[in-house]
Structure formats: structure tokens, C-alpha cells
Amino acid sequence: MQAQFKIIDNVKFLNKLNKIANKARKYGYSVPEIVDSQELTNQTVIINDRKFVVNYTVYTIDYEIFSAGNCSLIAKFDHIENIIKTVPDQTLPEQYLHPTNQCDHCHINRQRNDTYLIRLSNGEYKQIGGNCLADYFNIDANVILSWCDLSFTLTDELTEEIEPKEFTNNGRYMFDLVETLKVTYYIIEKYGYISTKNAIEKNQTATKSRVLDYFLDKDSNWGVLNQYTTKAQIVKEYMLTLGEEKNEYLLTLYNLAVNNNCSFHSLGYAVSAIIAYNRHIEKNSQKESTQQTSKGYYGKVGEKFTAQNLLTVTVKSISKEIYTQYGVKCFYTLENKEGYVFKWYTDCDKLKINNTYTLTGTIKDHSQFNGEYYTELTNCRIK
Ligand SMILES: [Zn+2]
Structure with a gap:
């Protein structure tokens, strides 16, 4: 199998690799081999609280799963x-x-x-x-450990050479989880989501690196992040529901939420939690739309729900975020007690999944989608 490593200190890395290769030869197990190396110039990294523009090499290494004795x-x-x-x-x-x-x-x-x-x-x-x-x-434990590290760097993406030193000096530096999620929402909204794998392939800056950047940059604007607090908390709540999952990625998200913080080593997981949450919502809304047997249209177009005649609905699903010039919007799928299904297009963060609200508003339209009947709402207010 192949793995990629981003390396600033080539000499140190090649020495380490050489040592492992020599031991591998000596004890007769598979020898890791460099199959490709690509030099990247003028890349921004942060070391010791300071941004540096550096050159580094991406090594592609062919190796086999460690097995011996x-x-x-x-x-x-x-x-x-x-x-x-x-x-x-x-x-x-x-x-x-x-x-x-x-x-x-x-x-x-x-x-x-x-x-x-x-x-x-x-x-x-x-x-x-x-x-x-x-x-x-039956071989030196240090060799095995360095081999293990090499194997697991596959998912770590970055090697310790790029880890800011201040994080390693004194145990693990911990970031608050909700703060991390808030920064991540801000970064995704500004730059889109770029996984570390894609960043290496396309020579872009990964979302995780930008998040780290934000934490370390003294000029970062923290006030601007308040608008993401609710969203971040929703993602954390979602993470806390994953304790029974059989998938170790999802379980790791659960453990991070229980810890309520993450380190440099787990930052990538925390950043990806937002993507996992979005996928979860998307899947759920697809499920909803195939399982729903809505009763048809409610009321007449133009009809109003007033303070005397409130509409009580429960949030069944929330669509993906839609970025517009008026802010981040989404579609809420709502259902009343009788089983009529409503749609409301409005700001994200307004409603929470599975919560029940009473609203005033106007029936904007009746529409059909995938065989389901939706009563579309507009100008709603939560009472
Ligand atoms: Zn023991």
C-alpha cells in the first residue's frame, strides 16, 4: 500500500526511514520504499506560534502492513x-x-x-x-514503535515536523471543541471544505491547516465567530449521539465530544465532524422524503396563521446549508400533529431538529416533490 508524508526536514525523515528499512531487511520483513517525491515551494506552515513560508517535500512511500514473528x-x-x-x-x-x-x-x-x-x-x-x-x-521495541508511527501517519496526514513546537513541549495542547467547530464553520464558509488529502493532491490549503492558523494568529477576530455558536453546539450534540456506533471514526467523534476538546493530533477529526454531521442530515432528509406519507396540502395558498390561529409543527429535517448573498439559508421540513408536511426556507440556526415550535406565517405555495405534498410557508415568526 502507499502513504504520503509531508516533510520539511528531509534529512531527519530519510534517516528515520533508512533505519526502519535496515531493520526490515535484517529481520526479513517488507522494506518500505520511496516511489515518488514532489517538492512544493512557498507553503505556509506555523511553527512556534509563527507563520513560516517553507518548502517541503511530499514523499509517496510503498510499504506493507507490519507483520513479523x-x-x-x-x-x-x-x-x-x-x-x-x-x-x-x-x-x-x-x-x-x-x-x-x-x-x-x-x-x-x-x-x-x-x-x-x-x-x-x-x-x-x-x-x-x-x-x-x-x-x-522478537525485535527491538523501538523499531516496532517507529514502524507503527510510520504506518499510522497515513491518517495523521502531517508528520511531527510540521507540528508547532509549543504543542509538544508540555504534553498536549488542547483546543476547546466548540471553539474548534466555530472556527471550522467560519473557515468552511469562507474557503469551502478542503480535506487534507485533497489539499496535498491539488496543492491547496487544507481546512484543518486554516483552522490551526486561526488559533495561532494573534490577529484572528473571535467576535465574528459568535454567529456559529449554535451550529457548533448542534454538531457537538450530534457527536454525543454516536456512542453506540460500531465504526471507529464515529466513535472517535463521540469521544472528542465527551472530552470536549481536541489536540493537534485529533484536530482533523474535529474539523471533519461538521462534514459528518452534514452527511448525516442529508441522509436523514433523504430517508424522510422516501418514508413520509404526507396527507396532502394544508389550507389554501395565501391563508395566514395568526396569533389566534397558530401553527404548531415539529422539525423533521433540515436541508444542507445554502450560501446566499443574504446569509446562510436552508429548508426546514416541518410536520404538524395531523401529519401535514410544511417547508420553510429561512436562515440556518433558526430551528433545531426534532424541536416543536408555534408559528405565525403565510402559506406561500403548494408543491410536490418525489411524490410528496408540501405546504410552503413564508414570513413566519416563532411565537
Ligand atoms: Zn505489558
Whole structure:
């Protein structure tokens, strides 16, 4: 398989890779090989609280899943933030979706920052602390650990060379989750969403890098972010519903929400939570529109709901955000007690999913979409 690494310090990286390759040769496992390298110039990165324009190289490396001495590496558990990283192409057994911080080998009870899941040749799984890995792989534990790091950098995207030093000096620097989501909303609205993978391929700036930039730039305007507070909280609430998921990505989002913060290492997950939430909403609204059996049109076009004759509806789905010159808008799908379905096009953040509201307003139109009947509303006010 192939992985890409962004490297500023070529010498350090090549030395590290060389060491791993030499050990791999010595112990007879697959030797990682550079298959492509591409130099990028004038890229903005932040180191030690300061922006630098640097040149770096993107290395594409061909390697195989680490396996030696009849053991295979399956996953790494980060116990500081409860992040599970499964080796690409491997499947995490369900009983390890909520790993405890223990070593099945030495059973010594101590605080571990991370543990590793391995599979023995007889199919048995073991969760092992870093110090005990060597007993299974029969080679130097440091070699295994550096190999693991190399393997997992696949999903980390950036290597430690680009991590601002102030974050590494004193443990992990933590960003508040809701603040991170607010910054991310602002950045996405301004620049669109660019995943780190796309950023490397198309030579653009990833959303995650811009978010990091925003945190570090002393001139960042924090007041402007207040408009995203509700949205950010909705995404956090969504993340908190994922505790029963069987998918380790979604579980990681859940754990970040429980922690209520994220570090440089998990920032990418936090940033992507907004995209995951949007996908979730989109899926739900598709489900709604195929499952709904609305009763037909309500009332007559032009008819008004007044203070004496209020409309009570529950929010069934919220469409994707629509960016307009008048601000961020969306369609709310609403349903009253009798099962009539209404649509209201208005500002995002106005209504929350599954909440019930009483409204005044006017029936704007009757429309049909995918075989469903919608009564469109306009000029509504929440009472
Ligand atoms: Zn141990």
C-alpha cells in the first residue's frame, strides 16, 4: 500500500526511514520504499506560534502492513484522547471498540498513553503496551514503535515536523471543541471544505491547516465567530449521539465530544465532524422524503396563521446549508400533529431538529416533490 508524508526536514525523515528499512531487511520483513517525491515551494506552515513560508517535500512511500514473528499489528489505541487507529485494510474486532488501558501481556497496572492491538498466528488478539511489543515481534521495541508511527501517519496526514513546537513541549495542547467547530464553520464558509488529502493532491490549503492558523494568529477576530455558536453546539450534540456506533471514526467523534476538546493530533477529526454531521442530515432528509406519507396540502395558498390561529409543527429535517448573498439559508421540513408536511426556507440556526415550535406565517405555495405534498410557508415568526 502507499502513504504520503509531508516533510520539511528531509534529512531527519530519510534517516528515520533508512533505519526502519535496515531493520526490515535484517529481520526479513517488507522494506518500505520511496516511489515518488514532489517538492512544493512557498507553503505556509506555523511553527512556534509563527507563520513560516517553507518548502517541503511530499514523499509517496510503498510499504506493507507490519507483520513479523507471526504477529500482525491491527490497531493503536491512544488513551489520552480515546482515539482508535486501525491499520488500513485491517478490521477492528468489535470487543475493542471501547478499549481499556491495559496490557494483556504483563498485566502491570499503570498509566499508558497508548497500547497496541496485535493478532497472533492462531487468530488470537492481544492488547499490548509499547514496552511489551518486543516480546511478540522478537525485535527491538523501538523499531516496532517507529514502524507503527510510520504506518499510522497515513491518517495523521502531517508528520511531527510540521507540528508547532509549543504543542509538544508540555504534553498536549488542547483546543476547546466548540471553539474548534466555530472556527471550522467560519473557515468552511469562507474557503469551502478542503480535506487534507485533497489539499496535498491539488496543492491547496487544507481546512484543518486554516483552522490551526486561526488559533495561532494573534490577529484572528473571535467576535465574528459568535454567529456559529449554535451550529457548533448542534454538531457537538450530534457527536454525543454516536456512542453506540460500531465504526471507529464515529466513535472517535463521540469521544472528542465527551472530552470536549481536541489536540493537534485529533484536530482533523474535529474539523471533519461538521462534514459528518452534514452527511448525516442529508441522509436523514433523504430517508424522510422516501418514508413520509404526507396527507396532502394544508389550507389554501395565501391563508395566514395568526396569533389566534397558530401553527404548531415539529422539525423533521433540515436541508444542507445554502450560501446566499443574504446569509446562510436552508429548508426546514416541518410536520404538524395531523401529519401535514410544511417547508420553510429561512436562515440556518433558526430551528433545531426534532424541536416543536408555534408559528405565525403565510402559506406561500403548494408543491410536490418525489411524490410528496408540501405546504410552503413564508414570513413566519416563532411565537
Ligand atoms: Zn505489558
